[in-house]
Amino acid sequence: MQYRLESFLKAQQSYKENTPIQAYMREYLLRMLLDTHKKDFPDIFEFGCGQCELTYVLTKHLDYKQYICNDINKYKDIRLPQNTQHLCFDMRSVKDTPIFSQRFHLIASNACLQWLPFVETLENLKHILHANGWLLIGTFGVDNFREIREVTGIGLPYMQSHVMKEYLADSFECKVWHEERITLQFENPLEVFRHIKKGGVNALQTCYIKKSWLTQYTESHNNTLTYHIICFLAKKY
Numbered sequence: 304m305q306y307r308l309e310s311f312l313k314a315q316q317s318y319k320e321n322t323p324i325q326a327y328m329r330e331y332l333l334r335m336l337l338d339t340h341k342k343d344f345p346d347i348f349e350f351g352c353g354q355c356e357l358t359y360v361l362t363k364h365l366d367y368k369q370y371i372c373n374d375i376n377k378y379k380d381i382r383l384p385q386n387t388q389h390l391c392f393d394m395r396s397v398k399d400t401p402i403f404s405q406r407f408h409l410i411a412s413n414a415c416l417q418w419l420p421f422v423e424t425l426e427n428l429k430h431i432l433h434a435n436g437w438l439l440i441g442t443f444g445v446d447n448f449r450e451i452r453e454v455t456g457i458g459l460p461y462m463q464s465h466v467m468k469e470y471l472a473d474s475f476e477c478k479v480w481h482e483e484r485i486t487l488q489f490e491n492p493l494e495v496f497r498h499i500k501k502g503g504v505n506a507l508q509t510c511y512i513k514k515s516w517l518t519q520y521t522e523s524h525n526n527t528l529t530y531h532i533i534c535f536l537a538k539k540y
Contacts, residue, residue: 322414322502324485324487324530324532325356325413325414325441325502326356327485327532328413328414328441328532328534329356329357329360329413329441330360331441331481331532331534332357332360332411332413332439332440332441332534332536333360333361333364335439335479335481335534335536336361336365336437336439336536337364338479339478339536341437342364342365342366343365343366343367344365344366344367344408344409344437345367345368345369345408346367346368346369346405346406346407346408346409346433347361347365347367347369347370347371347407347408347409347410347411348370348371348372348373348402348405348407348409348410348411348431349361349370349371349372349373349410349411349412350372350373350374350394350397350410350412350415351373351374351375351394351412351413351414351415351416351418352372352373352374352389352412353374353376353378353414353415354378354381355372355381355383355384355389356413357411357412357413358370358372358383358384358387359384361411362384362385362386362387363384365409367386368386369386369388370384370386370387370388371387371388371389371390371402371405371407372387372388372389372390373389373390373391373392373394373402374389374391375391375392375393375394376391377391390402394415394419394424394427395419395420395423397427397431398427402431403427403430403431405431406431406432406433406436407431407432407433407436408432408433408436408437409436409437409438409439410428410431410432410436410437410438410439411438411439411440412439412440412441412442413440413441414441414442414443415442416440416442417442417443417447417459417461418459421462421467421470422470425470425471425474429474429475429539432539433539434539435538435539436538436539437536437537437538437539438475438535438536438537438538438539439535439536440533440534440535440536440537441532441533441534442532442533443459443461443530443531443532443533444461444462444463444464444482444531444532444533445461445462445463445464445531446484446529446531447459447461447529447530447531447532448499448528448529448530449529449531450495450520450523450524450527450528450529451495451499451528453523453524454516454519454520454523454524455510455516457510461531464482464533467533468480471535471537474539474540475537475538475539475540476537476538476540477535477536477537478536478537478538479534479535479536480533480534480535481532481533481534481535482531482532482533482534483531483532484529484530484531484532485529485530485532486527486528486529486530487527487528487529487530488525488526488527489526489527489528490526491517491521491526492516492517492518492520492521492526493512493517494526495520495526495528496512496517498528499528
């Protein structure tokens with residue numbers, strides 16, 4: 304995962320300006336949660352918080368006593384909201400952290416789960432959730448950046464939606480599931496790759512962009528890029 308760490312840190316300054324889809328997902332997650340008319344979550348954990356974009360959204364609207372956010376990267380100059388704590392560790396190693404002995408009423412994340420092993424992560428999240436605790440997740444589906452994969456052969460191993468739902472159903476009641484494909488249009492293929500690089504959100508970061516890729520991208524996909532977003536709210540049995 305070293306390529307991910309480096310790419311995110313390099314994209315730190317341009318991330319907010321170049322991730323409109325992630326911003327849309329944050330607002331959608333907030334609406335999903337507020338629609339339950341439940342705002343009181345004493346203990347909240349957010350993983351993959353990045354530069355705390357979702358953190359600010361949730362802490363502004365929810366009532367909580369403790370909010371712990373986590374990311375694999377150490378970003379500079381982040382001002383945390385009141386009563387929040389930032390911890391730096393890889394979620395794959397959450398069992399080796401003090402987090403694993405705690406219990407939370409809400410666990411949230413946006414645009415991170417696709418980087419982690421789904422089944423193992425879900426088991427870990429179930430372990431640290433209170434009974435009847437809530438899971439608020441934004442991630443991506445199999446059609447995400449499909450044009451990039453078709454042209455370059457490079458991409459993350461996204462999980463099929465129905466498979467996600469099957470694993471969730473073992474321990475969670477899925478209250479809301481929202482799935483949407485959004486297509487962005489760019490002036491030329493180079494802008495597509497620049498968009499991805501500035502966001503630091505794809506496995507393509509360390510690869511040299513071949514001229515043949517640019518030509519093929521225009522011919523095959525007319526300089527479009529698909530985001531396949533998945534947002535869900537689930538409650539632990």
